[in-house]
Amino acid sequence: MHSVWADNADDQEREPRAGQAPRGDGIRRRATIHDVAQLAGVSRQTVSRAVNDKGEIDPATKERVLEVARLLDYRPSRFARGLVRKGAVTAGLVLPDLMNPFFPEVAAGVLEAAEERGWQVVVWDSRTDENRELQALDKFSHQADAVVGYFKNPDDVLAQHLGGVPTVVLERGPHQTRFGAVGIDAAAGVAQGIAHLVRAGHRRIGMLDGDRIDAPGPRREAFLAAVRQHGLPVDSSWVAPSPEHSVAGGEAAMAQLLDARPELTAVFGFNDLIAVGAMRTARRRGLRVPDDLAVLGFDGLALGELVEPALTTLHIDKRRLGRLAVEQVARLSTGQEPLTGAEAWVIPQLVVRASA
Amino acid sequence: MHSVWADNADDQEREPRAGQAPRGDGIRRRATIHDVAQLAGVSRQTVSRAVNDKGEIDPATKERVLEVARLLDYRPSRFARGLVRKGAVTAGLVLPDLMNPFFPEVAAGVLEAAEERGWQVVVWDSRTDENRELQALDKFSHQADAVVGYFKNPDDVLAQHLGGVPTVVLERGPHQTRFGAVGIDAAAGVAQGIAHLVRAGHRRIGMLDGDRIDAPGPRREAFLAAVRQHGLPVDSSWVAPSPEHSVAGGEAAMAQLLDARPELTAVFGFNDLIAVGAMRTARRRGLRVPDDLAVLGFDGLALGELVEPALTTLHIDKRRLGRLAVEQVARLSTGQEPLTGAEAWVIPQLVVRASA
DNA sequence: TTGTAGGCGTTATCAC
């Protein structure tokens, strides 16, 4: 059984060879307040005063002490300090893909909110890999006071590696997880999007889904619900998987979907990157966008305004998503109940541009 | 005078009200190993053994202790642990703009390299603000063992807030800084780019520069040197400033440059975002790219392949940049001299696409 | 102005 507290790390690598001089290459033990005190011929307390700009100290001794400190390249140990002055909070942030512009923007929101609270944020890129997610948690369960992030692993696995650290998972409904959650109201968003396409006369609408074909996520479910509600001649055979959440992934998925459903007149992309990929494949095949094929994205990346034609998309306030996550986890870490109302839920907004 | 060691922070906010019960809302003192020991009726040492999966312990007591630990929501203090087990390294990463895809990719490189070393990385977005840079350093000088980042502040100001933490600055030549440095060989890159434009017949080439007009950086200097070398009828009046390093900034700057130098047949953008902005303004004014106006970028963002026409650019291995920075700062923190050769220098590669 | 004593929470060491 895996103990959630155990530090199964391969830390400790600093050899204790104590070079007395601060210079010299090779690993040397860092100078402590004691070393400084000794060399300066004062008590540790005096060093502390000098180093911390406390008042009660003779300017002369202060200067002397500071001089020695500099000489020894002394820096207070953050561990010792943290032990005695409370209040330094570290949050861990797990992101699946730094190369998708969506996540840096979420991160920006997280950083903002964390900064306001005086927290620092440690970032980990899981590369959408379950094992790497757990590695992150193994670290964070020891090194962080709170965790926020995107996870593929199921709750129980996460919990096992979390060791009780307050956690908020992103884009998993509050009812779908036992952790704090901040989600996107995919249903509301997708409904808007499909309604827009239908309004424009489309009936044969496909989807490029980022979720595994055997594990439909909220976006696909919302899509299927929407097309059904509008009575469209569309079923799950109109959904092609795009395991790679990237432009290239979208290109490939679109090719596949077009082969399966040539009668398509519109596609909904799991995210903007995939949607852009879809546009590219469509155009490469000689289809005009939006005339022959309308394309709808999901995310609202800045990128969408730069491609041609500009991408119609369901815009998400990514920064807010990040901020909310921090607020949630802050609640958790003070023992409050997580929010589950509108404060934990961001609703996509349809942004109509040229592609649909 | 600002003491580099002083913790001029407004930390400490945790009120010491010790709720004995683990549950209950409101701030409660976190349970310590002592609390667990007491409630479980064993010594702290035994708790430590249980929690750390050490061998020498009776399975029964272990289970009991773990149970209590769970009950009390006990998590070992990372500070106390860090004090006694050495080896947990934290690096601070200062980025100027998370919204520019360039930097997340640099960050990805930093994270990779840091992970390989078992380091964790705390990220700070300075938003290209000198004051925020210093805020970051004030934090990192206490909380980090190494710092890597982009800075506008001059060396001496940085040093003042760094308190001796090993530091590597990005994109500042080794001879331009007293810190460790990892740079881009702008001269080599720009030379390739301008040569390409000249080869295509361009002689009236402008530049959209991201640096302040009164503080030319390496890219502008390289540009000016290159056009001079090719004997082009171009001087610094062909350089328009684009203080915003964004698409919008590039659009505005391009408008300005086009007004000043309508005879332009090609532009070099400080970065890809600016270059894309330039393309947009050009096309909005009815100019065809590249026929009427060729556009050359600098960065090699993925984005450049998606715009129309695709952007010709000087591609930088951003991930490598990040990795090198970590390697450099790792050297510094073990007392070695920083690298200054090719290992600390990334050379842009011309990628020819449709825009030039 | 300066020094001494004690404790922050954890683990290593060495007894029992």
Place this chain on the structure above:
DNA sequence: GTGATAACGCCTACAA
């Protein structure tokens, strides 16, 4: 197997 004892490096309180 389990428990004292002594660090780890720093800071707060109090004494000199």
